[in-house]
Amino acid sequence: MPTATLPSIPHYVPAASTEEIVEWADLPVIDLAKAATPEGRAELAPQVRDAMRTHGFLYLVNHGCTEAQNERVFDIANLPFEHVPEDEKKQFAGDIKKTGSYRGYKLRNYWHIDNGVRDQLEHYNLHRSIYDLQQHPTALQPVLPEIRAFAEHNHYNVLFPVLRLLALGLELPEDTFVNTHGFDAKGETYVRYMKYYPRTPEEERKTSNVWLKGHTDFGTITILWSQPVTALQILSPDGVWRFVKHIPNALVVNAGDGMEFLSGGVYKATIHRVVQPPADQRGHTRVGAFYFAMADDDVVLRPLVASPVLQRVGIVRRFEDADAPTTEEWRRARTSAYGQTELTRKDNVEEEVINGVVVKHYN
Numbered sequence: 371m372p373t374a375t376l377p378s379i380p381h382y383v384p385a386a387s388t389e390e391i392v393e394w395a396d397l398p399v400i401d402l403a404k405a406a407t408p409e410g411r412a413e414l415a416p417q418v419r420d421a422m423r424t425h426g427f428l429y430l431v432n433h434g435c436t437e438a439q440n441e442r443v444f445d446i447a448n449l450p451f452e453h454v455p456e457d458e459k460k461q462f463a464g465d466i467k468k469t470g471s472y473r474g475y476k477l478r479n480y481w482h483i484d485n486g487v488r489d490q491l492e493h494y495n496l497h498r499s500i501y502d503l504q505q506h507p508t509a510l511q512p513v514l515p516e517i518r519a520f521a522e523h524n525h526y527n528v529l530f531p532v533l534r535l536l537a538l539g540l541e542l543p544e545d546t547f548v549n550t551h552g553f554d555a556k557g558e559t560y561v562r563y564m565k566y567y568p569r570t571p572e573e574e575r576k577t578s579n580v581w582l583k584g585h586t587d588f589g590t591i592t593i594l595w596s597q598p599v600t601a602l603q604i605l606s607p608d609g610v611w612r613f614v615k616h617i618p619n620a621l622v623v624n625a626g627d628g629m630e631f632l633s634g635g636v637y638k639a640t641i642h643r644v645v646q647p648p649a650d651q652r653g654h655t656r657v658g659a660f661y662f663a664m665a666d667d668d669v670v671l672r673p674l675v676a677s678p679v680l681q682r683v684g685i686v687r688r689f690e691d692a693d694a695p696t697t698e699e700w701r702r703a704r705t706s707a708y709g710q711t712e713l714t715r716k717d718n719v720e721e722e723v724i725n726g727v728v729v730k731h732y733n
């Protein structure tokens with residue numbers, strides 16, 4: 371990412387890390403610097419495979435970004451929320467339901483959480499090309515080159531190494547997934563900035579403290595830049611929600627539906643949600659930076675049966691092969707529907723049917 375003289379922008383000060391005792395998810399930490407050599411990749415591939423099989427989540431450290439660059443990522447992430455006037459935000463709001471794409475703002479109150487309470491979080495989503503397909507608010511203009519560099523860092527220095535490790539973990543040629551995640555191909559892989567705002571006690575009570583409902587991501591790989599406000603939880607195989615601990619300058623990586631479908635269920639699209647932080651972090655905003663990767667639009671999301679691993683462990687199919695959706699069909703259906711459709715409720719799980727597949731939302 372660029373380090374020459376950068377435009378001056380306001381600094382975002384995040385909350386201090388929590389001192390409270392909560393139950394943490396026990397996720398492996400992968401040293402990405404090792405992925406630079408074939409020997410290193412051979413060592414990491416089984417670790418990444420096991421992490422994605424059991425947790426669907428892992429941490430990456432040493433991804434090639436300094437602490438100062440990391441801080442700058444969050445200063446930029448805060449710009450579209452704190453430094454763009456509300457009127458201008460409305461002008462750049464995405465027509466999510468109609469387009470089936472998140473480009474632009476998702477403003478507050480768009481999703482229904484529970485008991486009539488709507489969300490208190492904003493997104494700003496940029497297609498990874500940054501310049502070609504979208505206009506951006508004035509406050510972002512000076513930093514667009516840095517956002518493009520952020521997208522490229524995520525894509526080439528993080529996503530590609532992870533995809534290579536995941537392919538090796540399935541005993542497939544190492545570029546199997548890289549070849550279907552072109553930076554310049556037609557597809558929706560995007561940068562997301564996100565800001566959560568503190569809520570009223572009534573909103574907390576009516577939603578049992580849930581800020582963002584339990585869901586799987588619909589792409590292949592999500593890269594979440596670790597930040598200190600403890601609120602992200604994953605649903606562990608034993609049915610317990612556990613918090614993801616902040617590791618400074620680490621990346622939290624998880625598999626989404628696309629990866630689960632392509633890997634025949636070997637890599638898990640784990641359910642996660644966002645809840646009210648521990649008491650010492652309440653009253654703070656929570657700014658996030660993400661890269662949501664998905665395969666190219668024309669990729670059919672059916673299991674890669676050539677994998678000897680899939681053949682050995684057995685293939686879980688969510689669709690008949692002939693009915694499997696393309697990335698484009700799946701992402702449009704999931705984007706349009708999320709938080710909008712009438713859901714059927716069973717116990718504490720809400721279900722909706724997308725392309726013939728039951729998608730669950732957890733409270």
Ligand SMILES: O=C(O)CCC(=O)C(=O)O
Nearest residue numbers: 564587594602642644658
């Ligand atoms: O804010 C977070 O930590 C997670 C957000 C998330 O899961 C999502 O946007 O899909």
Ligand SMILES: [Fe+2]
Nearest residue numbers: 585586587642
């Ligand atoms: Fe998510």
